[in-house]
Amino acid sequence: MPDNNHDLRRTILDTSRRMLVNEGFTNLSMRKIATECDCSATSIYLYFKNKDALLHALIEEGFDLLFEKLKTADDSQRPPLDRANTICREFIDFGLGNPEYYEIMFQLHPRHMERYPVEKFRKARKNIDLIMYLLEDGSKKGDFLIEEPRVVANVILATIHGAVSLLNAGRIDSRVGKEAFVETVVASVLAGLKGTVIMGKDQQPVVS
Amino acid sequence: MPDNNHDLRRTILDTSRRMLVNEGFTNLSMRKIATECDCSATSIYLYFKNKDALLHALIEEGFDLLFEKLKTADDSQRPPLDRANTICREFIDFGLGNPEYYEIMFQLHPRHMERYPVEKFRKARKNIDLIMYLLEDGSKKGDFLIEEPRVVANVILATIHGAVSLLNAGRIDSRVGKEAFVETVVASVLAGLKGTVIMGKDQQPVVS
DNA sequence: TATAGGAACTTAACACTGTTAACCAATAAT
DNA sequence: ATTATTGGTTAACAGTGTTAAGTTCCTATA
Numbered sequence: 193m194p195d196n197n198h199d200l201r202r203t204i205l206d207t208s209r210r211m212l213v214n215e216g217f218t219n220l221s222m223r224k225i226a227t228e229c230d231c232s233a234t235s236i237y238l239y240f241k242n243k244d245a246l247l248h249a250l251i252e253e254g255f256d257l258l259f260e261k262l263k264t265a266d267d268s269q270r271p272p273l274d275r276a277n278t279i280c281r282e283f284i285d286f287g288l289g290n291p292e293y294y295e296i297m298f299q300l301h302p303r304h305m306e307r308y309p310v311e312k313f314r315k316a317r318k319n320i321d322l323i324m325y326l327l328e329d330g331s332k333k334g335d336f337l338i339e340e341p342r343v344v345a346n347v348i349l350a351t352i353h354g355a356v357s358l359l360n361a362g363r364i365d366s367r368v369g370k371e372a373f374v375e376t377v378v379a380s381v382l383a384g385l386k387g388t389v390i391m392g393k394d395q396q397p398v399v400s
Numbered sequence: 401m402p403d404n405n406h407d408l409r410r411t412i413l414d415t416s417r418r419m420l421v422n423e424g425f426t427n428l429s430m431r432k433i434a435t436e437c438d439c440s441a442t443s444i445y446l447y448f449k450n451k452d453a454l455l456h457a458l459i460e461e462g463f464d465l466l467f468e469k470l471k472t473a474d475d476s477q478r479p480p481l482d483r484a485n486t487i488c489r490e491f492i493d494f495g496l497g498n499p500e501y502y503e504i505m506f507q508l509h510p511r512h513m514e515r516y517p518v519e520k521f522r523k524a525r526k527n528i529d530l531i532m533y534l535l536e537d538g539s540k541k542g543d544f545l546i547e548e549p550r551v552v553a554n555v556i557l558a559t560i561h562g563a564v565s566l567l568n569a570g571r572i573d574s575r576v577g578k579e580a581f582v583e584t585v586v587a588s589v590l591a592g593l594k595g596t597v598i599m600g601k602d603q604q605p606v607v608s
Numbered sequence: 609t610a611t612a613g614g615a616a617c618t619t620a621a622c623a624c625t626g627t628t629a630a631c632c633a634a635t636a637a638t
Numbered sequence: 639a640t641t642a643t644t645g646g647t648t649a650a651c652a653g654t655g656t657t658a659a660g661t662t663c664c665t666a667t668a
Contacts, residue, residue, distance in 0.1 A: 218511050222654080233655085237657085301503060346566075351558070354565070361509060364558070365525065365550060377558065380555055429624085439646080441626085441627090442646085
């Protein structure tokens with residue numbers, strides 16, 4: 193049996209991912225995962241150094257998922273502004289659609305877990321890089337006016353992240369419609385790329 | 401003894417606030433608070449329904465603190481754009497300067513604690529309202545071009561929140577300087593208010 | 609074929625956590 | 639004088655992450 197060794201490891205990952213999505217991060221305990229996997233809690237420690245390491249593995253999967261989503265949605269043939277628009281919406285869509293994943297990926301405070309290994313940050317950074325390359329492309333084509341793509345890419349990420357996290361936390365004024373909020377956020381991001389972006393009558397941002 | 405009753409209550413609040421700031425949210429346990437207060441852990445339950453209620457009280461204090469900071473920094477006599485600039489920077493300053501407070505105020509996921517009581521949200525909303533009034537003022541004076549101040553106020557809050565939370569979590573690309581990042585975020589927010597904002601040579605946003 | 613080694617897994621335990629039930633002492637009210 | 643209330647306690651429950659020690663079982667070598 194070649195890598196049948198890692199059968200349980202996969203089961204643990206799959207069930208904990210499922211439990212994370214279904215029952216939330218707070219209800220994710222080693223013992224609960226274990227009973228769901230039909231093994232003892234300590235068996236998990238055979239494949240993961242501790243709970244944080246298991247969490248890190250899930251986070252990594254999350255970043256892969258997000259990156260795939262962004263990459264497949266992004267069409268490098270389209271105009272940069274359209275691409276930026278798409279990327280923003282896909283990111284928000286991911287965050288609102290996978291709140292549990294999003295939480296451990298972006299909202300889990302470092303103080304709550306072991307330092308996320310530096311080498312794993314590369315996967316997280318791939319998403320920012322994707323934005324950055326897009327900005328550089330837009331700059332080269334003269335569509336954007338950006339001096340420091342890396343800084344702006346991080347600002348864009350921060351803006352969208354703020355929107356997603358506050359929405360998911362239910363901390364956006366209830367009198368503000370979710371759609372209007374999202375549209376305004378996206379418009380604001382796109383506005384930062386070049387010129388002024390206003391809202392068209394079909395709720396799509398239009399560059400004036 | 402008039403309200404000597406609430407002596408212990410005050411001590412609990414003060415020490416837990418101090419412990420929160422000094423040792424972080426994760427290390428805040430009822431028993432630790434109790435030993436620090438020279439009382440038993442169960443005594444805390446005489447004054448707070450549970451740990452969440454204690455946390456809510458701390459959150460409330462945090463919002464008061466933030467509101468005071470914003471209110472005293474805001475000078476309604478100055479031009480709206482200057483005021484917006486000040487508010488943004490004060491907010492960021494608060495978030496970076498009080499990461500523990502900020503965490504329980506804005507990053508503590510609802511799933512991790514009992515629903516934050518609706519009536520207490522008013523204190524949180526006072527900060528958004530302050531931004532909103534400023535936007536309305538700017539609109540009235542013709543400095544801003546804003547159709548829905550409440551939506552935009554929430555977007556501004558989200559943008560700044562995203563920046564603060566990612567900075568505090570150490571999730572901003574290390575190759576991006578903190579100052580440059582903050583300046584770009586503020587510039588981006590101000591740009592959304594009207595026209596295009598570019599960075600002057602003194603790193604201060606200038607409206608063109 | 610017998611035995612040593614190691615891999616996969618379990619049980620029992622430790623030191624924590626939030627929270628509750630039961631109890632006790634002192635003060636205030638009838 | 640007796641009752642009720644206030645403010646506090648101790649002991650316990652059920653849960654947490656984690657570790658040390660022990661157990662099975664399969665595989666490879668003497």
